[in-house]
Amino acid sequence: MASNWAEKFYEMQYRSLKQEGELTVYEMDLAKSLKEQVGRPLGNVLELGAWDGRLARILADDADTITTVELIPEMVEVAKAHSAPNITPLCGDFYDIKIDSTFDTILYMDGFGVGEDEDQRTLLERIGSWLNDNGTALIDIYNPTHWIKADGQSMCPNPVDHPEVIRRYDYDYDNNRMIDTWWHADEPENTLSQYLKCYTTEQIYTLCQAAGLDVIGYFPNGAMDYNAWQYSDNASLEECLSYRIKVRRH
Numbered sequence: 001m002a003s004n005w006a007e008k009f010y011e012m013q014y015r016s017l018k019q020e021g022e023l024t025v026y027e028m029d030l031a032k033s034l035k036e037q038v039g040r041p042l043g044n045v046l047e048l049g050a051w052d053g054r055l056a057r058i059l060a061d062d063a064d065t066i067t068t069v070e071l072i073p074e075m076v077e078v079a080k081a082h083s084a085p086n087i088t089p090l091c092g093d094f095y096d097i098k099i100d101s102t103f104d105t106i107l108y109m110d111g112f113g114v115g116e117d118e119d120q121r122t123l124l125e126r127i128g129s130w131l132n133d134n135g136t137a138l139i140d141i142y143n144p145t146h147w148i149k150a151d152g153q154s155m156c157p158n159p160v161d162h163p164e165v166i167r168r169y170d171y172d173y174d175n176n177r178m179i180d181t182w183w184h185a186d187e188p189e190n191t192l193s194q195y196l197k198c199y200t201t202e203q204i205y206t207l208c209q210a211a212g213l214d215v216i217g218y219f220p221n222g223a224m225d226y227n228a229w230q231y232s233d234n235a236s237l238e239e240c241l242s243y244r245i246k247v248r249r250h
């Protein structure tokens, strides 16, 4: 079952970022690197935590079919409004949605880590059950080294459309998770947070093994330099904000 904060947080985040299905350079670049990392035709794809379906739309021409799963109805409505014939947008919770098909490629970008270790293991097991024999999944994992450095940093995530919205990062050392808290400048007591577990490469390897998955690749994503206040697309596995794992069934 989805965490009790997830629905409210992601609905607020979607509205605050004021994204209404429009594609950006970010998703174009993401789609390009995903195709390289999969390294073969995408085939039938399952995308988890699919936001408003923007990545699926970019990948649609390279895939046979794409099924997307997203928790927030508002985002699924946008996904449906902009969909392509080979995309099936589903509204549901990836912890309990019933999907009978198996897939060549499963994607979960930027969102893994909701809940406890047991929840991550359950999700990884479900991913394994949705993969076909030669299938692979790409999953973004938050890197603790980066989020420890981000502890206490605050910023305005959408200064053009929503200059009143503020965001702060904290690190919860007891539970190894980053906390991402948003609020309106005039209502600082009214906050919403997301909590994402962070894993070292060794920890995620062990968790994947326990869930019946082999990690066959690690790809570092970018990193934010909080001293220079600058984001770089290229970072080491040690420094990156998150890294992508490529997994397949044992």
Ligand SMILES: C[S@@+](CC[C@H](N)C(=O)[O-])C[C@H]1O[C@@H](n2cnc3c(N)ncnc32)[C@H](O)[C@@H]1O
Pocket (backbone or CB within 6 Å): 001, 002, 003, 006, 010, 048, 049, 050, 051, 052, 069, 070, 071, 072, 075, 092, 093, 094, 095, 108, 109, 110, 111, 114
């Ligand atoms: C941090 S956002 C990332 C969105 C998108 N994948 C991207 O890379 O921009 C996490 C997404 O996962 C969705 N999500 C979170 N928990 C979910 C769950 N239990 N079932 C389905 N979707 C979920 C959220 O609503 C949100 O759209």
